[in-house]
Amino acid sequence: MDFQDKVIWVTGASGALGLASALTLARRGATxxxxxxxxxxxxxxxxxxxxxxxxxxxxxxxxxxxxxLLARHGRIDGLVASTNVGRFGDFLDxxxxxxxxxxxxxxxxxxxxxxxxxxxxxxxxxxxxxxxSGRGGxxxxxxxxPGSSVNAALDLLVQGLGRRYGPDGIRVNAVAPGPIQSPRxxxxxxxxxxxxxxxxxxxxxxxxxxxxxxxxxxxxSDAARFVNGARLAVDGGxxxxxx
Numbered sequence: 001m002d003f004q005d006k007v008i009w010v011t012g013a014s015g016a017l018g019l020a021s022a023l024t025l026a027r028r029g030a031t032x033x034x035x036x037x038x039x040x041x042x043x044x045x046x047x048x049x050x051x052x053x054x055x056x057x058x059x060x061x062x063x064x065x066x067x068x069l070l071a072r073h074g075r076i077d078g079l080v081a082s083t084n085v086g087r088f089g090d091f092l093d094x095x096x097x098x099x100x101x102x103x104x105x106x107x108x109x110x111x112x113x114x115x116x117x118x119x120x121x122x123x124x125x126x127x128x129x130x131x132x133s134g135r136g137g138x139x140x141x142x143x144x145x146p147g148s149s150v151n152a153a154l155d156l157l158v159q160g161l162g163r164r165y166g167p168d169g170i171r172v173n174a175v176a177p178g179p180i181q182s183p184r185x186x187x188x189x190x191x192x193x194x195x196x197x198x199x200x201x202x203x204x205x206x207x208x209x210x211x212x213x214x215x216x217x218x219x220x221s222d223a224a225r226f227v228n229g230a231r232l233a234v235d236g237g238x239x240x241x242x243x
Contacts, residue, residue: 001221003030007073008220009066011035011056011113012082013049014042016182017132020209021080021216023047028217030078033069056083056109066116075124078220079117082132083109088143102146107153114172118165126169128220131158132212135178135235151176155231162229171228173219178235179206201236 008025012018013034019042026032026047035054036042042051050072054065069076085105087098110131121127136144137151154174161172179200200206215234218224 001028001217001223003028003078003217003221005029005031006077007031007033007069007075008078008080009033009035009052009069009076009113009117010080010082011054011109012084012132014038015082015084016209017084017177017180017212018080018082019044020213021082022049024210024213024217025078025080025220031073033073035065036083056081056112057104059112062112062116066113070120076117076120077124077127079113079121079127079129080132080216080220081110081113081130084132084147087146090143091145094146099146102150106147107150110154111157114161118170121170122165122168124169127171128224129158129161129170129172130216130219131172131174132216133158133174133176133231135176135233135238137176137231139238158231159229166228171219171224173224173227173229174231175212175215175219176231176233176235177207177212178233178238180212180234181206181208200239202238202240203236205236207234207236 008030010018010022013022014036022032022034026049033050033052035052037055039051039053052065055061083105087102131154133154134151136148137155140148158172158174212234215232
């Protein structure tokens with residue numbers, strides 16, 4: 001998975017999964033452009049990563065950021081959309097604002113960068129896009145319906161985009177993590193919204209952000225040249241069967 005001379009844009013790069021993806025791609029030779037609202041204060045441990053502030057809940061911010069990326073680097077070869085926001089609780093306790101926050105940050109927050117980058121990718125005749133969805137898209141936990149609904153939408157979106165733009169040389173796929181060690185999982189555990197670890201994954205978990213980053217790198221790479229419109233689960237095999 002050699003990304004030498006490849007320009008890859010990672011949104012949500014201040015979060016656990018986006019950060020791990022940005023660092024992994026940079027280690028493998030990519031020119032990584034990392035974006036988030038708080039990107040200027042994100043610690044990349046000295047890695048050579050270009051910082052580009054963006055607010056994915058605003059179309060104008062995303063469009064300006066992509067224009068700046070293109071002006072500086074002249075091309076884009078890959079996009080990773082890893083934005084997210086957590087809204088957890090019983091269905092009857094989650095109001096419209098909670099649902100809108102998740103839609104804006106994760107669904108439209110993925111759509112906007114894709115929409116900004118696609119014309120250039122099509123013009124170049126090659127490129128790869130990876131969206132981060134989640135296991136909740138097919139196995140929704142009762143405390144996470146907004147996020148699970150968006151995960152399902154993203155899984156469907158990559159299938160449609162892969163078919164629509166595959167003839168143009170563009171591959172679009174999703175990585176769907178299960179429980180991953182992160183501040184978000186810690187928050188769920190503290191709130192009593194995460195089941196015991198032995199009930200979460202068949203392979204003992206939780207997983208690590210690096211597990212997701214490795215899957216992202218694979219889907220962006222030429223090793224996945226015939227993988228398009230797919231959902232790659234990184235969830236330890238799903239929850240174990242009840243014994």
